[in-house]
Amino acid sequence: MSxxxxxxxxxxELRTLATxxxxxxxxxxxxxxxxxETQIPRAALLLSHDTPESTLSKGRFKGKARANVLxxxxxxxxxxxxxxLVPESTHIPPQLVQWERKDIGESPKTIDSAAVKESFEPHVYAALAYDVLDRIFQExxxxxxxxxxxxFRSMGAAAVQEWTLRVNxxxxxxxxxxxxxxxxGRWDGDVYGVSPARVAQFWVGGEEVVTKASRKKQKKDDEPGEKTVKTSKSKQTKALKMQLVGKWLRDSSKFSVNGQAQESAVKYQNVQTGKEKQSTFGKLDDLADSVLQGLAWLEWEANRQLISEKGMDALPELQKASRSSSGTG
Known part of the structure; x- marks a missing residue:
């Protein structure tokens, strides 16, 4: 389509399409x-548009995946x-089959883990990268x-932090x-760098969050009132993203959970509700970010296909999705 x-x-409208x-x-x-004009045709995934009825007759997705997205x-x-694991049909949600957090410095077998914490040596990070990808690819x-x-910099600061250099x-x-x-020839997949800012904009852009910790009662002119304690935008965004993933885990609206990811999903919800301590599972925001990034990319790919097929008629659907995507329930 032209x-x-x-x-x-x-x-x-152009900004809606871009987002x-x-x-x-x-x-x-x-x-x-x-x-x-350059980016819309660059769809990496092409999904089939079978009818909801034919999808239901097939039951839950158990067949061959259209894509395996890490x-x-x-x-x-x-x-x-x-x-x-992404099914061919657009009517079946993807399956989250793995969801993990690792301390890379504790896991390598080829180098001394104590050296990792202080090292800036390229050969150390080369070994780390190979080890972690080797394990993931075996799975x-x-x-x-x-x-x-x-x-390279955070919040526009002039200095570059040491930890930033290591992660880069x-x-x-x-x-x-x-x-x-x-x-x-040992792998025939594709690699994509994803901007975390665009992922956040796609899911929670423009939203505000008020949590229990940010609510305090006060009296003003002898009238009871409620004020929101000021929190940084980054903290608000983190809270919203964690809430959003928690909602999806509860209602299975965006993805289903299977395999190893089931244990992680239970722990995530237990930590979020206070049934387990965070120290037993790790930071929820980083775990949430990996899921949000994967789902955002899948949505972007589906939207590329939608725009290519429907042209201007895709706008109302995209605008509606934009308004509803960040609801945390």
């Missing part, structure tokens, strides 16, 4: 139009990943690998190992 109709859209496929949504109309949230002490060969894109080096080594496997 994309000439993009030239007739308003700026807000819906995970690309930069800022800039002039001309720049957005040019970017959309989503990595970068870190060294908190390296989190999730793996989704199941992914067709698509998503890696959280790292920044580890990120680069993961790409190098995957490229080597591909060149050697």
């Amino acid at each position: 994309l000439r109709w993009l030239a007739h859209l308003k700026g807000v 819906s496929i995970g690309i930069n949504s800022s800039g002039t109309k001309a720049a957005l139009t040019a970017s959309l 989503s990595i949230d970068m870190g060294i002490r908190n390296f989190c990943y999730s793996r989704f 199941g060969h992914p067709s698509h690998v998503l890696i959280e894109r790292q920044r 080096m580890f990120e680069a080594m993961l790409y190098a190992v995957l490229e080597t496997l591909k060149r050697q």
Whole structure:
């Protein structure tokens, strides 16, 4: 389908389209139009559109997966990943089959783990990258690998933190190992860097959160009232993302859970509700980020296909999805 109709859209409509496929949504109309014309046709997944009736007759998805998507949230002490099996049908949700957190420094067999904590040596991170990918690939060969894109600076600061350098080096080594496997013919998948800011914008952009900890009663002019204690935007976003994943685990609206991920899903909900201590499972925000990243990428791919097939008629559906995607229930 021709994309000439993009030239007739308003700026807000172009931004909706850009957000819906995970690309930069800022800039002039001309720049957005040019970017959309380039990016919309680049769909990595093509899903079949069978009817809901035929899907129901097949029962729960148990057959061959259309894609095996590995989503990595970068870190060294908190390296989190999730793996989704994606069915061919758009009417069957993906299955979350793995969901884990690892301390990379504790796990390598080829190097001294004590050296990892203080090292900036490339050979150390090369070994770390190979070891972790080797273990993950033994659990199941992914067709698509998503890696959280790292920044060199945080909050616009001039200084670059030491830990940031380490994670960036580890990120680069993961790409190098995957490229080597591909060149050697040992793996035929694809790798994508994913912006965490665009994932957050897609799921919780513009939302506000009020938690129990941020609510305090006060009296004002002898009238009872409620005020929200100011919290940073990043903390609000983290809270919303964790709530969102918890909601999806409860209602199975975005994905089903199977295999090893079932144990992680139970622990996640237990920690979230206070039944278990966080120390027994690890940071929920990093675990949530790996799931949100994987699901966002799958949604972006589905939206690329939707726009290619329906053209301008896809806009109402995308606008509706944009309004409802961040509801935490």
